Structures are given as C-alpha cells and as structure tokens.
Amino acid sequence: MPADGPSTPPPSPLGGDLITPRDLHAITEAQEKARLKEAQDLAKRKQEEQTAIHEAFMHQHIRPDAKERFTRAVRTAAERGETEIEIVRFPSSYCSDGGRAINNFEPDWPDSLTGFAREVYDNYDRYLRPAGYKLRAQILSYPGGMPGDVGVFLHW
Incomplete structure (x- = not known):
C-alpha cells in the first residue's frame, strides 16, 4: 500500500541523527572565521607593539x-x-x-x-x-x- 505523506528516511545504521554536509560547512565556516579573527587580533597586537616601539624611539633620550x-x-x-x-x-x-x-x-x-x-x-x-x-x-x-x-x- 503506497504512503500518502512524505516518506521518512530509513533509520541510520550509525544510530542517532546523521551529521549533514550543511552542518559540516557550518563547522568549517565557524573555524575559518575564528582563525581569521585570531589572525586579525595578532596583526592588531603587532601593530600596537610597533607603534609603541616607534613612540619610545621618538621620545627616547x-x-x-x-x-x-x-x-x-x-x-x-x-x-x-x-x-x-x-x-x-x-x-x-x-x-x-x-x-x-x-x-x-x-x-x-x-x-x-x-x-x-x-x-x-x-x-x-x-x-x-x-x-x-x-x-x-x-x-x-x-x-x-x-x-x-x-x-x-x-x-x-
């Protein structure tokens, strides 16, 4: 007998909910954003250090x-x-x-x-x-x- 509604996927042999490619892309994107923010923060700290060193040089006696x-x-x-x-x-x-x-x-x-x-x-x-x-x-x-x-x- 044919089902009237949408068919549900068969249960996964892995058990529980299966991670989807969409989930994996979201994980990858979140990791890349975190790495980019870390690189930006490092660059900002380095620039602040260089500015402080330059200021010290300009005012050193x-x-x-x-x-x-x-x-x-x-x-x-x-x-x-x-x-x-x-x-x-x-x-x-x-x-x-x-x-x-x-x-x-x-x-x-x-x-x-x-x-x-x-x-x-x-x-x-x-x-x-x-x-x-x-x-x-x-x-x-x-x-x-x-x-x-x-x-x-x-x-x-």
Missing part, C-alpha cells in the same frame, strides 16, 4: 651615564682590535625619507634622522666629531628588496 657607557664601549672595542662600534640601530621607516638618503650615500643623510637617532647624531656632531670620531650610517638589510634596518656606526 641619551642617558645621563652616556659618557661612562661610551668610554667603556669604545675602550672594550679597541682592546679587541676593533675600530668602530654600532651605536644605534632602527628601522629605516623611522627616517623621514624611509632610508633613501642613507641608502644612496647622500651627504645630507643626517637630515633624514628623527627621534633618538637625530639626538644621537646631534650629540656626535657636538661632542664626538670635534674629538676626531667619524660617523657613518648604512642600510643593514633589504627585506623584500626594500631598505630594512639602519645601523649607525662610530669609528676612530
């Missing part, structure tokens, strides 16, 4: 014990037979031109320095240049083919 630290550093380097020390390192993005003048060895590269790097340069120009020290800056890395970190070196 030479320490009161700089003369003693400087003397110790150059003496130790000289005792090892070295003729220069790296005095500051920072991302080229901290330069007003993104590191272009330093990368191109332009004579006015100090004009592109900002924040702590500018303070370091000004103190070099005021105290160390007259004593016979030399200063140079160079791009130290090229991530993705673009200028990365800048190193500023004092030599004698």
Whole structure:
C-alpha cells in the first residue's frame, strides 16, 4: 500500500541523527572565521607593539651615564682590535625619507634622522666629531628588496 505523506528516511545504521554536509560547512565556516579573527587580533597586537616601539624611539633620550657607557664601549672595542662600534640601530621607516638618503650615500643623510637617532647624531656632531670620531650610517638589510634596518656606526 503506497504512503500518502512524505516518506521518512530509513533509520541510520550509525544510530542517532546523521551529521549533514550543511552542518559540516557550518563547522568549517565557524573555524575559518575564528582563525581569521585570531589572525586579525595578532596583526592588531603587532601593530600596537610597533607603534609603541616607534613612540619610545621618538621620545627616547641619551642617558645621563652616556659618557661612562661610551668610554667603556669604545675602550672594550679597541682592546679587541676593533675600530668602530654600532651605536644605534632602527628601522629605516623611522627616517623621514624611509632610508633613501642613507641608502644612496647622500651627504645630507643626517637630515633624514628623527627621534633618538637625530639626538644621537646631534650629540656626535657636538661632542664626538670635534674629538676626531667619524660617523657613518648604512642600510643593514633589504627585506623584500626594500631598505630594512639602519645601523649607525662610530669609528676612530
């Protein structure tokens, strides 16, 4: 005898309700949303950290014990037979031109320095240049083919 209403599916040999493709798609979508949110949160935290580091660099000042630290550093380097020390390192993005003048060895590269790097340069120009020290800056890395970190070196 034919049934008048819609037929019900036979019971699953697995028992209970069977998970459907629709359920699986919803699970996958929820997982992808969670991974995307986690990646966005991580990117936001990294950006906040970079902003805080940049702000600290822009407002950092030479320490009161700089003369003693400087003397110790150059003496130790000289005792090892070295003729220069790296005095500051920072991302080229901290330069007003993104590191272009330093990368191109332009004579006015100090004009592109900002924040702590500018303070370091000004103190070099005021105290160390007259004593016979030399200063140079160079791009130290090229991530993705673009200028990365800048190193500023004092030599004698």
